[in-house]
Amino acid sequence: MDAAGEIRTGRTRWFRLAWAALGIALLAIAWLQGYVVRQETLLGILLIVAAIAAAGISVATPLAARSRAAVPGLAALVALAQLTWFAASWYPAWVLSQASAIVLGFLAFGVVWTLRPRGVTAGRVVLRAGGGLAVAVAVIVSAALITTSISPRPVVTLVQNSGGYGNSFQPAAEPGRTVVQDNTLLINDLKTMGDPNAGAAAFALSNGPMIQAGYNLVALDYALAPEYTYPTPVIQLSQAISFLQDHAEEYGLDMSRVVIGGGSAGGHIAAQFAVVQTNPAFATEIGIKPVLAASALKAVALDSAALDASRAGRTEAADAFNDWQFTLAARAYLEMSGFPQAGDAGVDQADIITHVSAQFPPAFIADGNYGTFPDQAQDLSDRLTALSVTNELLLPPLSEAKLGHGYMGLSESKYVDDYNAKKIAFLATVVG
Numbered sequence: 001m002d003a004a005g006e007i008r009t010g011r012t013r014w015f016r017l018a019w020a021a022l023g024i025a026l027l028a029i030a031w032l033q034g035y036v037v038r039q040e041t042l043l044g045i046l047l048i049v050a051a052i053a054a055a056g057i058s059v060a061t062p063l064a065a066r067s068r069a070a071v072p073g074l075a076a077l078v079a080l081a082q083l084t085w086f087a088a089s090w091y092p093a094w095v096l097s098q099a100s101a102i103v104l105g106f107l108a109f110g111v112v113w114t115l116r117p118r119g120v121t122a123g124r125v126v127l128r129a130g131g132g133l134a135v136a137v138a139v140i141v142s143a144a145l146i147t148t149s150i151s152p153r154p155v156v157t158l159v160q161n162s163g164g165y166g167n168s169f170q171p172a173a174e175p176g177r178t179v180v181q182d183n184t185l186l187i188n189d190l191k192t193m194g195d196p197n198a199g200a201a202a203f204a205l206s207n208g209p210m211i212q213a214g215y216n217l218v219a220l221d222y223a224l225a226p227e228y229t230y231p232t233p234v235i236q237l238s239q240a241i242s243f244l245q246d247h248a249e250e251y252g253l254d255m256s257r258v259v260i261g262g263g264s265a266g267g268h269i270a271a272q273f274a275v276v277q278t279n280p281a282f283a284t285e286i287g288i289k290p291v292l293a294a295s296a297l298k299a300v301a302l303d304s305a306a307l308d309a310s311r312a313g314r315t316e317a318a319d320a321f322n323d324w325q326f327t328l329a330a331r332a333y334l335e336m337s338g339f340p341q342a343g344d345a346g347v348d349q350a351d352i353i354t355h356v357s358a359q360f361p362p363a364f365i366a367d368g369n370y371g372t373f374p375d376q377a378q379d380l381s382d383r384l385t386a387l388s389v390t391n392e393l394l395l396p397p398l399s400e401a402k403l404g405h406g407y408m409g410l411s412e413s414k415y416v417d418d419y420n421a422k423k424i425a426f427l428a429t430v431v432g
Helices: 003-035 037-060 065-088 091-114 122-150 153-162 201-212 232-246 265-278 280-286 320-333 345-350 374-386 414-431
Strands: 176-179 185-188 258-263 297-303 363-366 391-394
Touching (some): 003 037, 003 091, 003 122, 037 065, 037 320, 122 153, 153 320, 201 414, 232 265, 297 414, 391 414
Parallel strands (some): 297 363
16 A cells, blocks of 8 residues: 555544544434433533534545535534524424434444445454444434433333333222221222232331321322323312312311322422412412312421422432433423423413412421422422411431432431421421
8 A cells, every 4th residue: 555545544544533433422412412401501512512523524524425415414403403492492493403413423423334444354344233233222212312302201101101100090909998006097999009908118108107196198199191281180189189078977087177298299289289279369270179178278298399390300419310300200291392491381380389378388398408309398488488378398408418309208217207207296286
């Protein structure tokens, strides 16, 4: 090989490496932008930089005419769509930028293939087979990511089905009654797991002390998104309360002294039910009639409640997976194709903090400190205090212990014991 040939070979090798790096970068950034939801701006900027780099290198690379036109065209589409998203928060532009970047990434791998050495050796066969497998996996991941970006329904449904969750309203066991050794009567009508009269460990951790303190406790299931969306669970809770009022004597319930509680999404449902009972204007707006006299709703207990959907993907002491899954859940529940943002009608209506009134019941508000919503809990407490509504806030500091979302029912600890003791003491002062 003469000197000119060696130079051409060296340049080709450099181009292959550059295009391979760009392909990997474009795919990785596009994937991360769909997962690390709170860093979409930074990742969007990196995506624009990678697209511009691809357009620049395409000028110097010996490409076929179609590729020479396609690369800068796709790069421009990535940049323009991303800038549109930055300027107008128009979600379709974000999806278009992400999809275009993924296509540009695969086009970069195509360039690597066209610039490959023509000779055949065992090593090259292995490398090409491995590369082909990697590209196939990348295609599957990219297709799943773009599908999820367009609609959360497929992935949410898949997760529910794989976890054994669903929207069956059939009893999981025959109704039964059992008196356990501490003389607590457990009445089963519907049960979703295990022995018909046994609850999950999480249920026992957070609710067992309530029963021991003398409260009658009713645990309710609710229909899941995306099959049933906002505000269906609040309507179901209203129906359940009406049923319990009609059957109070049968179940031994005092429906003139009611505490509504819930955790995570259940905390939002419980809090919004309380808003409906105590804020007539909001009840009219949402189209759900109050079913419980405000005087009978003695308190609410909210555990790691998701109170503001616009911050669903912005947990405190940020946890990337929780940010992603909470954003996905909010999109499914509120029937949103894009990210939940303040200013969207459904997001604003679902915001608990802005809709509480001076008639809201006394509230015990608790949350962890890692990958959860202590800032939202603090905001609700501050709002209730400003309205002169009795409330107590429990937010153990991260410096003391790392407590995640819903820590109250995850495992036994002194922090769970402290939570239960403080909640029961608070309720004793307001329920009577």
